[in-house]
Amino acid sequence: MSVILAVVIGALTTCSVFLLLQRSIIEILMGLSLLSHTANLVIFTSAGLVLKQPPIIAAGETLPVTPHADPLPQALILTAIVISFGVTAFTLAVAWRANFMTGSINVDETDEDAS
């Protein structure tokens, strides 16, 4: 399973780098959000993919049933998703603004001084 995910991670990184090198702000934005998904997948994969019990402590117990899955990577990923959601919204707003002011979402055309 982790081999498949490793291949997926590689493919996603390739796509996101390709998109990041484009001229249109929208494509750059897609590249950025793909890249953040890739990072989340890395956390998910490297923390270990195994079938275990959910880390829930039953009533009356003090410890969860072992073996249980590690909840922390999921918390990390959740945090990262929320952050990347906010950032994506902001970047979209900037792209809209650029389009509004320059009539273009091409990075080169919004650039006044190429020097």
Next chain:
Amino acid sequence: MNVLLVLPIVIPLLTAASMLLIRTRRLQRRLSIAGAGALFLAALALLSHVLTHGTVATSIGSWPAPFGIILVADTFAGLMVVITGLKALAVSIYAVVALDEDAERAGYHPVYQTLLMGISGAFLTGDFFNLFVWFEVMLLSSFVLISLGNTRQQVSGAVKYVTINLVSSAILLIGLGILYGKLGTLNMADVAVRLAAEQRAIPRGLESVLAMLFIVSFGIKAGVFPLNFWLPASYHTPSFPVSAIFAGLLTKVGVYALIRSFTLVFVQDIETTHSLLLAIAVATMVTGVLGAASKMEIRRILSFHIISQIGYMVLGLALFTPFALAAAVFYVVHHIIVKTNLFLIAGFIHRLQGSNELHQLGGLYRSKPLLAALFLIPALSLAGVPPLSGFFAKLALIQAGLQVEAWLAVAVALAVGLLTLFSMLKIWNEAFWKDTPEAVTVASLTRTESMYWLLPIGCLALLTIAVGIFSGPLFEIALRAGQELMQPDTYLQAVREAR
């Protein structure tokens, strides 16, 4: 629970929250100054506590390390928070006159406070994932600030700035994922202990990969060669208070993260990592200063100088002796004061003559002699002219370089100092010394307005002189910070005992 550690984060948060309730600009300005002042005082209290009691740590929510998030302050972190508070205060006074109405309406003041919160959090946290979160708090605020003016140039600068910083965050996140997968912890002290253990927790190759991921991620944020192209492309675009706070603090958070992780965590393979850092430092110094020599706009020149100065700080880390790290710490403190001040002066020049292009300026020495004197102090200090603060910072670094016989780095550091002087004299000759070009008028300001412009500039200039005069006692503190960084036992112990 030590309240002193939490205050530098909570004060800006509360200030920002209360500003959302109070929408009048007048009150927001006062709150901004009051909040920054309170941050400065809280930071001073924290630093004095650290200086008397040693490194302090506290666990948030009473979860002991390594499970909970730990806030730690050693001398270095304490110093950085103090200097953040100081800068915040200077820039918030300056913003009263330097900011246009639209920016204030759009919410400059609350976002400025959340930026301060992110910066303080990044300095104080003892957990890598928490560091990532503070970076994001800081970056999101800075994204808003950099695009606030809504001119075409600013949007263009913002796109570059946002993109490269998000790439850097993603790289950090990938590094953190691998680190967690291998060690099962992201607490900095815990990671350090496990990596230093006899039995290798991570294979050597993977550890180098992780070190490189961290160098690239923090290197982008710090603006080191060859990851610095975004900095001069975006720092001259925002309004002057914003570029002053960016220039002084944001790259330094990257430098702080580099110093922290390469003194505490990645110290198993010093020959590789720190020789790489040495090469990066030398290349950063040279490319930055050469870039500055080719520019004719004040803020662009200053932006390139940020890069070359970052090189000096990384040099201190790369030499990796207590003395060199102390020199780097001293350099960071000196640089933040001086560089902010130069950007503030650039803003004042823009107000007076309506431009920052050197060929459109002139005659300021005759019309504003006080400003000319106030410019010379930070400019000469940046170049390292005695007896100002920059001289002692450079002297210490060069001495540290001689101790470990890094001849090339020392030679480059000296040459870059001379070229810095050249750039500063270029600004002096063009803006201050030569006659005012025709068709350029000097704006006349009311007395109160002049005072608001000159008060922060004057105070920071006085501080530059004071750092030069009291460099002895200050360097003692820096030396203590350097020793703590090299021997992290007290840091580890404080985290272990954090309640």
